Amino acid sequence: MKLRGKRALITGGSSGIGFAIAEAMLARGATVAITGRRSEVLAEAANRLRQNGHDVESVAADVGTEKGRQTTLEHALDKLGGLDILVNNAGGVRAGRLEDTTEAEIRKMIEVDLVAPIMLTRAALPSLRASGDGLVVNVTSGIALVAAPFYATYAGVKGGLAKFGESLRRELKGEGVQVMTVYPGATDTPMMSSSRAGPELGFTREPANAVAVAVVEGIEQDAFEVIRGGEARAKMIALNRDDPAALDKRFLDLKPALAEAVRDHSAL
Incomplete structure (x- = not known):
């Protein structure tokens, strides 16, 4: 897909990976609408994206709610005049032991990270x-x-x-709508600011713009997926498939330090 002239809606576009994807798409000639929950942060992000004369729309809404999704999509369609690309990027995280995670935190992750993209995609199809x-x-x-x-x-x-995207890709095959899944590794974003896990625990962070460049390249190459993390990530994926017990052992050795490092990791 060529991005010039395409109309894109990016959820969670006020910071981090979403903002970087917006920048990268605009540089390729796309028109972009970004959404986020915090109106002041969103307005500042939209102004930054417009600095080079780019056409950027924004809508303050919570895609974790039905009303927020409706507002987001209606605004984007009205301002963009249609939609070619939907980027489901908004997300939240709360790390820690399952027993220490509240029901509200669990439900928030389910609603924002899974229900929201499924329902927004359904509405945008x-x-x-x-x-x-x-x-x-x-x-x-x-x-x-x-x-x-x-x-x-x-x-x-x-x-x-990820499996939603894989299934939907096959469901829509030959119908004019593609699906691409992105697997970022640890990324230097506001979402990661409360995590103290570093390279010694396998969390080597890369800049958000590096992820965005890979996403845009994947779009232009009609890729099914974009996996970040290079050779180290590829080896972990292979080990997880071929000898998961060995990976279990590796995590067992890291557990005490990892538990402490991610104890306060929360971005909901």
Whole structure:
């Protein structure tokens, strides 16, 4: 897909990976609408994106709610005049032991990270079909490929989103709408600011713009998926498939330090 002239809606576009994807798409000639919950942060992000004369729309709404999704989509369709690309990027996380995670935190992750992208995609499909060259981009996580301890719910919802995308890709095959799944590794974003896990625990962070460049390249190459983390991630995926017990042992050795490092990791 060529991005020039395409109309894209990016959820969670006020910061982090979503903002970087918006920047990268605008640089390729797309028109973009971003959404986020915090109106002041969103307005500032939209102004930054407009600095180079780019056409950017914004809508303050919570896609974790039915009303927020409706507002988001209606605004984007009205301002963009249609929709070619939906980027499901908004998400939240709460790390820690499952027993220490509240029901409210668990439900929030399910609603924002899984229910919201499914329902927003469902609502956007008629417009994406009308485009004739539509695309859904689901931003999941490397944890959906290799689950780490203390991220049980987050791994569950991100893994669910990945399989949702795989199934939908096959469902829409030959119908003018593609689906691409993105698996970022640890990324230097506000969402990761409360985590103290570093390279010694396998959380080597890369800039959000590096992820965004890979996403745009994947779109232009009609890729099914974009997996970040390079050779190290590929080896972990292979080990998780071929000898998961060995990976269990590796995590067992890291558990005490990892538990402490992610104890306060929360972005909901």
